[in-house]
Every structure is written in structure tokens, then in C-alpha cells.
Amino acid sequence: MTHCNNRAHHRPKKRIRAAQDTAENGRLEKQMMKTPKLLPWYARKAGVSIERATVLWHKAVREATAETGWVGTSEYWGEAMNSFLRLLEEERDSFCAPHVTPFVRTQNRIWRLPLTAMEDMFAAFSANWQRHDGTSRKAA
Numbered sequence: 001m002t003h004c005n006n007r008a009h010h011r012p013k014k015r016i017r018a019a020q021d022t023a024e025n026g027r028l029e030k031q032m033m034k035t036p037k038l039l040p041w042y043a044r045k046a047g048v049s050i051e052r053a054t055v056l057w058h059k060a061v062r063e064a065t066a067e068t069g070w071v072g073t074s075e076y077w078g079e080a081m082n083s084f085l086r087l088l089e090e091e092r093d094s095f096c097a098p099h100v101t102p103f104v105r106t107q108n109r110i111w112r113l114p115l116t117a118m119e120d121m122f123a124a125f126s127a128n129w130q131r132h133d134g135t136s137r138k139a140a
Helices: 041-045 049-069 074-093 101-132
Strands: 020-025 027-030
Touching: 041 049, 041 074, 049 074
Parallel strands: none
Antiparallel strands: 020 027
8 A cells, every 4th residue: 555645735725815015023015916817808808908907806805805804715705706897897987988889880781781782683683583484483
């Protein structure tokens, strides 16, 4: 019988703390905190930079810490994510960029209008031609 000595299972678990300046023994130190892996995707989806999304994530974590009073629980992470998505939505709504999608769709429809009309005309001519053609096409 062999004994497996896997060090990965015996590592002490690190506590996850919010990124904030803390005073410890008279000095300030910056505690590191990881961001969600999907943060760049959320940032691109909202149209903000990754740096700004990181700042919003840290703000959401601080709000979740103040709201729940605990760090690392499922309730805490759920609150942090909800706060982060809310902050991203507020950030996106604060932009003054116009929404051009309806204009592009309208322009596309206007561009296709002559082609659609010509297609309908050819379909009508073809139907009329087949109707007045001397050969009758009866169903079998």
C-alpha cells in the first residue's frame, strides 16, 4: 500500500480580502484581490475599459463586504456580482454615445427596397406568364 503525499491538498487556504488600504503596524499595504475571469468579457459587453471594470469590481466588493458583513460566502459573492453588474450598467448608461443600430437597419432596408420591388415584379410577371401560357398544368 502506497501513501500519496500530495502537497496541493495540504496547502493552507488563503483568505480572500477586498482590495483596500489597511493600516498594519503603522504602515499601509495594498492587499491583492483577484478579479473574475469573465471581467474582460463583461467590460467589452458594457463598452468600458478593463481598468475601469477592475475599479468597478473593487467597488462592488467593498459594497458587498459592507452589505453582508462576511467575506467569501456564496451570499457575499452573489452580492458582489450583482453590485458589479449594476455598476457596469450605470457606467454604460452614463456614456453619451448614440445608438446607431436603428439607423443602420433603416439604411439597409432603404438600400434593399429597389431590389425587393424588382423581385416582386419578376414574380408577378412569371405568375402571369404561367397563367396565360397555352399549356395547362393540372395536378395529377
